[in-house]
Each structure stands twice: as structure tokens, then as C-alpha cells.
Amino acid sequence: MYTLSDLNSRRYISLTTFKRDGTPVSTPVWVVSDDGERLLVWSAAKTWKVRRIRRNPDALVAPSNFRGKERGDRLEATARLIEHPRIEELLHQKYGWQKRALDWLNRDSGTEWATIELTGRASR
Numbered sequence: 001m002y003t004l005s006d007l008n009s010r011r012y013i014s015l016t017t018f019k020r021d022g023t024p025v026s027t028p029v030w031v032v033s034d035d036g037e038r039l040l041v042w043s044a045a046k047t048w049k050v051r052r053i054r055r056n057p058d059a060l061v062a063p064s065n066f067r068g069k070e071r072g073d074r075l076e077a078t079a080r081l082i083e084h085p086r087i088e089e090l091l092h093q094k095y096g097w098q099k100r101a102l103d104w105l106n107r108d109s110g111t112e113w114a115t116i117e118l119t120g121r122a123s124r
Contacts, residue, residue: 008033014064017052028068
């Protein structure tokens with residue numbers, strides 16, 4: 001078994017959030033950590049996953065490939081939106097040319113970005 005902080009070594013994780021009716025929705029995302037404990041995910045602020053997190057902080061995370069195929073057990077997590085001054089720097093360090101390409105593609109989009117903090121929570 002692994003811990004939430006172990007997922008920082010992965011290039012992708014599957015982030016599962018929940019609709020109002022409890023239906024789970026999984027999305028592959030990039031992940032970094034600034035302290036070795038919590039995980040940080042970067043997403044466009046108007047995505048459905050960000051909207052779901054605003055309403056319900058319960059989440060599940062699992063290692064995955066870039067398509068979202070899960071490669072291990074899901075862990076329970078608490079998600080919340082935070083301001084993080086170094087998120088882009090951390091993403092550039094880990095994802096290099098991929099982050100630069102994303103920046104280039106979004107250069108004129110006016111996209112607002114959100115940082116999602118994921119912390120572990122006790123099993124129910």
C-alpha cells in the first residue's frame with residue numbers, strides 16, 4: 001500500500017470528485033508537492049472538477065496513466081482550492097517542455113487557473 005505523498009512521484013494521478021447525486025467523476029491530472037505531504041493539482045478555474053470541489057471536498061486519488069486508467073488502489077483525500085505562489089514553478093520543474101507547451105497553447109486564452117490542494121483523510 002502507498003500513501004498520498006507517494007503519489008507525488010507519479011506523472012499522472014486520477015482525481016475523482018463527486019456530483020451532487022454522488023456519482024463519481026474521474027479525471028487524469030498532473031500532480032506536484034511543495035512539502036512532501038500534500039499534493040497540488042493545477043486546473044482551469046471553470047472546470048467541472050473545480051466546481052464540484054467547491055461544493056464537496058471529498059475526493060479519491062489513485063496513480064494513473066495519462067488517459068486516466070488507474071494503476072493502483074484509490075486513497076481518500078480532502079480537496080480544497082488554495083492560492084499558491086509557486087505552483088507554476090513546481091509544474092515547470094516536474095513537467096518541463098509539457099508545461100511550456102501548455103503555457104504556449106493558453107497564452108491568449110485568458111484562462112483563470114485554480115490550485116487544488118489534496119490532503120489525506122482518515123478512512124470512513
